[in-house]
Amino acid sequence: MEVKARAPGKIILSGEHAVVHGSTAVAASIDLYTYVSLRFPTPSDNDDTLTLQLKDMALEFSWPISRIKEALPESSPLSSTPTSCSVESTKSIAPLVVEQNIPEARIGLASGISAFLWLYSSIQGFKPATVVVTSELPIGSGLGSSAAYCVALSAALLAFSDSVSLDVNHRGWLLFGEKELELVNKWAFEGEKIIHGKPSGIDNTVSTYGNMIKFKSGSLTRIKTNMPLKMLITNTKVGRNTKSLVAGVSERNLRHPDAMAFVFRAVDSISKELSTVIQSPTLDDLSTTEKEEKIGELMEMNQGLLQSMGVSHDSIETVLRTTLKYKLASKLTGAGGGGCVLTFLPTLLSGTVVDKLISELESCGFQCLIAGTGGGGAEIFFGGSS
Numbered sequence: 001m002e003v004k005a006r007a008p009g010k011i012i013l014s015g016e017h018a019v020v021h022g023s024t025a026v027a028a029s030i031d032l033y034t035y036v037s038l039r040f041p042t043p044s045d046n047d048d049t050l051t052l053q054l055k056d057m058a059l060e061f062s063w064p065i066s067r068i069k070e071a072l073p074e075s076s077p078l079s080s081t082p083t084s085c086s087v088e089s090t091k092s093i094a095p096l097v098v099e100q101n102i103p104e105a106r107i108g109l110a111s112g113i114s115a116f117l118w119l120y121s122s123i124q125g126f127k128p129a130t131v132v133v134t135s136e137l138p139i140g141s142g143l144g145s146s147a148a149y150c151v152a153l154s155a156a157l158l159a160f161s162d163s164v165s166l167d168v169n170h171r172g173w174l175l176f177g178e179k180e181l182e183l184v185n186k187w188a189f190e191g192e193k194i195i196h197g198k199p200s201g202i203d204n205t206v207s208t209y210g211n212m213i214k215f216k217s218g219s220l221t222r223i224k225t226n227m228p229l230k231m232l233i234t235n236t237k238v239g240r241n242t243k244s245l246v247a248g249v250s251e252r253n254l255r256h257p258d259a260m261a262f263v264f265r266a267v268d269s270i271s272k273e274l275s276t277v278i279q280s281p282t283l284d285d286l287s288t289t290e291k292e293e294k295i296g297e298l299m300e301m302n303q304g305l306l307q308s309m310g311v312s313h314d315s316i317e318t319v320l321r322t323t324l325k326y327k328l329a330s331k332l333t334g335a336g337g338g339g340c341v342l343t344f345l346p347t348l349l350s351g352t353v354v355d356k357l358i359s360e361l362e363s364c365g366f367q368c369l370i371a372g373t374g375g376g377g378a379e380i381f382f383g384g385s386s
Contacts, residue, residue, distance in 0.1 A: 002039040003159045004381045005149035008032065009137040010144035010206040011231065011333045011342055011373065014302045017249045017309055019200075019215060020224040022262075026223070026271050026278075027202055028212040030231070030371035034135040034148035037257030038156040041128055052116055053132045054109070054139035061113060068117070069126050071096050077125035077254030079161035082186035085118045085194050092116050095360045107138070107364050115150060115191040123187065124155040131156070138367065141235050142334025147203030152189030154184045155378045166380060184208050184378055210377030214275050216268075218265070225278045227291065228372050230345040232323075235367040238338025245335045249309045263305050270305075274298050278374075283334065294348045299344055303331035315361035318364055325381075326357050345370070 008029040015025025041047040051062040071092050085093070093114050102109055120263040121378040126207070132151070155176070157369060160162050163179045186209040202215050212223040253260040277294050303320070307314060315330050319341040323330040330343040345354060357367045 001160070001168075002037060002383065003156055003183060003260070004035060004037040005032040005152045005155035005159065005378060006381075007207045008036045008210060008375060008377045009034070009148050009371075010203055011039045011340075011371075012142075013212070013229075013333075013342075014298065014331075015215070015271040015304065016266055016332075016334055017246065017311060018264045018311035018337070019273065020246060021247070021253060021264045022217055022269035023264045024214060024216040024275075025202070026214055026275050027206050028229070028373040029206050029210040030143070030233070030265045030373055032136040032369060032371050032376045033141070033147065034133065034137055034152045036149070036152040036156045037132045038160065039130050039132075040160070041130070046246075048128050050120065050128055052113065053130065055132055055134045057106065057109075057110075058191055059103075059106065061102075061351060063096060063099075063117075065126050068096065068121065068280045070260075072117075072121055072126075077121070077123055077161075079123040079158055079187075080163040080183070081291070083122060083188050084384040086115075086241055089118065090114070090194075102232060108354040110291070111195040112146065112149060115194040118194060119150070119153055119157060119187060119191050121160055136369075138369075140237050140239065141237075142339040143233070144203040144207055146195050147188065147192055147199075147207045148326075150195070151184060151187040151207040153205055153376050154191065155380060158187065159380050159382075160186060166382075168382045170382060173381050174264075175177055175376065175379055181378065188318040208377050211374050212275075212278065214271070222369035223275055223279060225374050227278055227282055228374050229295065230347075231373060232328075232343040232345055232357065233333075233369050233371055234319050234341045234361050235345065235369070236313070236319065236338050236341065236368060238313060238315045239367065240313075240335050240339050246310050249311065252310055260309075263308055267305050268304050270298050270365035275369070276308065288347060290347050292344070296344050296346070296372075299331045299342070300348075307337060308334055313337050316341055319361065319366065322360055323357065326353055328357070 009032045012024045019025035048065050049062045053060045097110050097113050137143050139145050179196045187205040192204050214221040282288050320330050323343045328343050
């Protein structure tokens with residue numbers, strides 16, 4: 001039996017950085033996915049290994065089940081109760097990762113492999129299987145690739161557990177129920193903690209449930225919208241250190257507390273207005289155009305405030321100048337300092353203009369992706385390829 005799960009990436013529409021200082025942020029899922037397929041061998045296969053294949057990187061890691069049993073404490077998997085990876089378990093998993101001799105250029109994958117081993121053994125126990133991962137999301141660019149990986153992995157593992165009840169004969173992609181999604185989200189968050197230490201929970205929540213969320217002071221509110229937004233996502237391919245960028249904003253706040261308080265308050269207002277516009281009913285083409293104009297203006301204002309926080313970058317400014325020539329609104333998404341830039345593509349914008357813009361951005365060495373926002377979350381597909 002084989003199951004495939006998919007989970008979407010995410011973008012921050014407004015509020016990055018300011019959210020750390022109490023402002024509201026709005027995030028949305030995008031229709032770019034990470035896929036995880038899980039297959040258990042048949043008795044005739046005579047296979048007693050756990051294999052993880054990262055197809056996009058042409059990498060494969062495998063462990064004899066006997067080696068995993070030897071390294072990890074013997075315990076019954078309890079898929080219905082998400083548990084954190086303890087310090088002792090982290091130490092036990094480390095040799096299993098080291099033994100794989102990860103290429104130096106890919107050493108950043110170690111935490112993702114650790115998360116895989118923890119989630120797999122916790123949910124499925126010590127069973128042989130082959131897990132294959134593919135993704136449409138660039139890694140480390142602020143589009144929630146690690147969260148989508150953890151969500152899709154958790155969904156696939158839970159699909160073959162006693163904790164969820166799914167119709168294995170269903171044809172096509174199958175949605176989880178609300179209780180199952182909550183379980184997927186909690187397990188994915190445990191995986192994210194292994195990878196990132198102290199994640200906010202925004203990325204895995206958006207990836208699990210899809211659509212959009214509003215986030216403020218640790219409180220998440222899911223937003224339902226019937227207005228899908230189309231975005232051009234430009235990956236500058238410039239790496240950035242999220243921790244140092246966050247620290248830089250905090251230092252600027254200490255130096256200029258009064259001015260920065262106004263900046264954070266303005267961002268909060270932008271996020272609240274954006275969520276109101278997105279959720280308001282669209283009656284006709286005219287109201288759609290008006291709403292899209294407001295969204296573009298709010299994005300531009302948010303970008304100006306992000307620049308005042310000191311988190312822009314030459315590569316981001318190049319994208320902004322280029323898209324401005326086409327009268328399109330853009331803003332960085334995520335930490336800034338490189339990473340990705342969002343450009344809002346209005347409904348009536350011609351495909352020819354988009355093609356010209358993409359050509360110009362790609363000539364600068366950037367990668368361009370077009371994505372819809374606010375789609376579905378984690379889904380399951382039983383059987384062969386979909």
